[in-house]
Amino acid sequence: MTLHAPYDPDNIFGKVLRGEIPAVKVWEDDNVLAFMDVFPQSEGHVLVISKTSTARTLLEMEPKALGRLIGATQRTARAVVKALEPEGFQIMQFNGEAGGQTVFHLHFHIIPRWADRSLKGHGHAPMADTETLRALADRIAAALD
Template structure:
């Protein structure tokens, strides 16, 4: 896409600090650096989000993820863990609509990055959980 910032980065029209690149993907340091080493993995094929992936593209992108994650972790002995995040849609905090995966190294509980999962388990008994699962399974069968 002509106006997509990640497509421009892939084409070399906008500079980036690349850490990995092959025919299918490009991984480069995020300018925001939520923590040092914060990397974005993007498919070279422009797709807006995970909902636009077919199995072939998913395989080509996601098979590269462990190798890149291991390299980031091995690059700094202070990295203790890593968040791997893929936001899909504006409500899910996607701000660039070219699919991308964030690899965010974690150094400590005080490294200025957090995610909050609310606990609503008291609102879901086994019948409600089964109804949700049945709806999802039905979509997988269609």
């Protein structure tokens, strides 16, 4: 998809937000949802999305909504680090198909990293077990400030 295509409300994150597809939620409020990536690149991989914006890319998002989303990403990353004690972490955000974006609803990836564990490819990791994701989500949620 190009950077300028219209928003498709039937994208997978739109379906998650409408409750049509289950998600292992870490936390949510009126504006954002943080949930476990079902194809994690690393243990504890969390996605953070806006519940109020239909922006597909960073360039489309309204400044106030983007501020809330960045704040939620930071809050969630702090909880991931506190709960899982990784040696580092990555925040990733992709724009357009050529930029690596696979779901066209603006989102941020929080990916914990350890020196002795390899990173699985974006969009190429195997599907995780729901029970494993739930246990990680509970640990991260318990570490929220």
